[in-house]
Amino acid sequence: MSRIRRLLIKSRVVAVDRHDNGVTVLSFAPIHRTTYPAHRGGAHTLVRIDDHRVRPYSLCGDPSDTRWRIAVRASGIDGSASDHLARSNRPGDHLFLSHPQERFGLDPAATRHRFIAGGIGITPILSMLYELRETPHSEPARVHYFVRSRSEAVFVEELSAFDHIDLRIYSGQDADRPDARTVADSPREGEHLYYCGPPRMMARINQVHDLWAGRAHTESFAAMPANPTSVTTNDAFDLRLLKSGRTIRVRARETPLQALVRAGIQVDYGCGVGLCGTCVLDVGAGVVDHRDHCLTDAERASAMAPCISRGSGTLDILL
Numbered sequence: 115m116s117r118i119r120r121l122l123i124k125s126r127v128v129a130v131d132r133h134d135n136g137v138t139v140l141s142f143a144p145i146h147r148t149t150y151p152a153h154r155g156g157a158h159t160l161v162r163i164d165d166h167r168v169r170p171y172s173l174c175g176d177p178s179d180t181r182w183r184i185a186v187r188a189s190g191i192d193g194s195a196s197d198h199l200a201r202s203n204r205p206g207d208h209l210f211l212s213h214p215q216e217r218f219g220l221d222p223a224a225t226r227h228r229f230i231a232g233g234i235g236i237t238p239i240l241s242m243l244y245e246l247r248e249t250p251h252s253e254p255a256r257v258h259y260f261v262r263s264r265s266e267a268v269f270v271e272e273l274s275a276f277d278h279i280d281l282r283i284y285s286g287q288d289a290d291r292p293d294a295r296t297v298a299d300s301p302r303e304g305e306h307l308y309y310c311g312p313p314r315m316m317a318r319i320n321q322v323h324d325l326w327a328g329r330a331h332t333e334s335f336a337a338m339p340a341n342p343t344s345v346t347t348n349d350a351f352d353l354r355l356l357k358s359g360r361t362i363r364v365r366a367r368e369t370p371l372q373a374l375v376r377a378g379i380q381v382d383y384g385c386g387v388g389l390c391g392t393c394v395l396d397v398g399a400g401v402v403d404h405r406d407h408c409l410t411d412a413e414r415a416s417a418m419a420p421c422i423s424r425g426s427g428t429l430d431i432l433l
């Protein structure tokens with residue numbers, strides 16, 4: 115059984131590009147490795163803002179680039195994670211980024227593609243378009259990009275340089291701007307829909323989601339669901355550490371990770387909320403109440419994220 119680890123990658127800020135419209139584009143290079151792990155278009159990384167905050171940001175560059183790039187829209191709320199990230203970083207600063215998280219991306223079964231983005235929701239779609247550029251298709255992909263005003267649009271120069279897409283930008287000031295639901299209508303044979311944007315736009319498109327019969331793909335960090343299979347009880351339970359022979363009691367009001375740290379056991383961790391996978395441990399036996407968002411069902415058969423998941427009775431841990 116192999117230990118699953120998605121350690122955070124120490125990275126250096128190599129460029130900071132602040133736009134007048136409140137968007138800051140940050141580029142990174144890894145510090146202790148020569149390249150970042152490969153990722154597909156649509157992937158995101160979890161950025162460790164500080165000791166208490168980790169936030170997901172789409173990787174918005176060309177997936178074949180050696181640098182990673184994210185775009186952050188300042189929220190205007192003092193002290194918010196995005197504002198902190200956008201305003202406080204300078205070239206040369208260090209940040210921790212997670213390995214790529216791939217929950218949104220091009221479907222290999224698609225023969226046609228339609229993309230709908232709203233505002234900063236263009237970021238995962240941009241990297242998907244870079245990936246799509248490498249795949250020959252019979253017709254340009256349709257890209258519908260909704261913005262409140264033309265000045266809000268980002269990456270327009272890059273999008274306009276693509277000759278494999280049919281780009282339409284709709285500003286809130288356009289009298290003839292279509293509704294997001296309308297441009298998501300009438301799926302064609304072999305066509306897949308990908309959409310990402312603010313909640314109101316997503317809600318409109320969700321109304322026609324079923325028309326796509328499993329061919330609509332979406333990402334919304336705000337809507338990251340609670341794990342529906344988790345049972346949210348907090349009874350105490352035991353961790354039996356198979357290598358050391360120790361048994362650690364996890365109290366009702368602490369996480370397994372906290373119990374391990376309290377017992378002086380070294381465990382890597384990052385986000386503390388079940389997103390990054392850094393803390394994941396191999397489980398030999400026992401019933402785990404999985405509450406994370408980072409493990410697949412297959413991985414859950416033999417692993418857990420102790421920063422958030424729990425167990426009942428005794429869990430055998432390969433530590």
Ligand code: FES
Binds near residue numbers: 383388390
């Ligand atoms: S520390 Fe990130 S998943 Fe546990």
